[in-house]
Amino acid sequence: AQKITQTQPGMFVQEKEAVTLDCTYDTSDPSYGLFWYKQPSSGEMIFLIYQGSYDQQNATEGRYSLNFQKARKSANLVISASQLGDSAMYFCAMREGPNNDMRFGAGTRLTVKP
Amino acid sequence: KAGVTQTPRYLIKTRGQQVTLSCSPISGHRSVSWYQQTPGQGLQFLFEYFSETQRNKGNFPGRFSGRQFSNSRSEMNVSTLELGDSALYLCASSSSRTGENEKLFFGSGTQLSVL
Numbered sequence: 001a002q003k004i005t006q007t008q009p010g011m012f013v014q015e016k017e018a019v020t021l022d023c024t025y026d027t028s029d030p031s032y033g034l035f036w037y038k039q040p041s042s043g044e045m046i047f048l049i050y051q052g053s054y055d056q057q058n059a060t061e062g063r064y065s066l067n068f069q070k071a072r073k074s075a076n077l078v079i080s081a082s083q084l085g086d087s088a089m090y091f092c093a094m095r096e097g098p099n100n101d102m103r104f105g106a107g108t109r110l111t112v113k114p
Numbered sequence: 115k116a117g118v119t120q121t122p123r124y125l126i127k128t129r130g131q132q133v134t135l136s137c138s139p140i141s142g143h144r145s146v147s148w149y150q151q152t153p154g155q156g157l158q159f160l161f162e163y164f165s166e167t168q169r170n171k172g173n174f175p176g177r178f179s180g181r182q183f184s185n186s187r188s189e190m191n192v193s194t195l196e197l198g199d200s201a202l203y204l205c206a207s208s209s210s211r212t213g214e215n216e217k218l219f220f221g222s223g224t225q226l227s228v229l
Contacts, residue, residue, distance in 0.1 A: 035217060035218075042222065043204075044220055045206070047217050052215055053214070091157065095215075097214055101147060102159070104149075107156060
């Protein structure tokens with residue numbers, strides 16, 4: 001069963017505007033980690049931000065923030081002040097408990113318009 | 115610190131052949147994971163090696179195998195190639211710690227085309 005769901009295959013945003021990329025997940029493990037990765041056309045996956053299941057506050061990393069709603073099992077990525085270089089595929093991922101592999105959602109293609 | 119290095123970057127093979135892909139993790143990292151990425155199936159987990167032992171395995175046929183050496187370098191092998199094996203194969207490494215907060219560092223991938 002799909003554990004990570006990204007319902008937006010593609011998103012458009014105007015340069016300098018903020019954008020939210022959706023991610024919902026499914027797990028019965030109380031201990032898990034949520035990740036967001038960016039994949040430019042070059043192919044390499046770049047780590048953006050991490051949120052632990054026990055973290056009380058939403059994670060932030062520069063222009064990236066994670067809107068973590070544990071009861072709803074959602075972990076949306078917010079990119080503020082979009083830049084042209086933000087155009088890429090974005091993947092939400094989860095690792096359940098220790099010693100488990102990381103599983104990814106289908107991804108969202110973000111296009112930033114000038 | 116050098117990143118994750120995957121070789122070769124591109125590979126073209128024909129059906130029925132076998133292929134070996136190589137991955138050198140970040141220095142000090144003991145875990146190496148492999149993923150297959152296709153437009154239709156997205157990113158699918160193949161397997162993970164930690165200290166030369168396979169720790170986790172995804173849902174792939176036995177034609178897909180891997181190994182890890184004592185220096186943490188890893189190889190992935192696909193035997194009897196099929197057209198559907200055409201994909202970007204990504205390798206990722208993580209440090210010796212194991213936990214749900216353990217992030218992966220990815221290489222640029224090997225683009226395999228099966229003709």
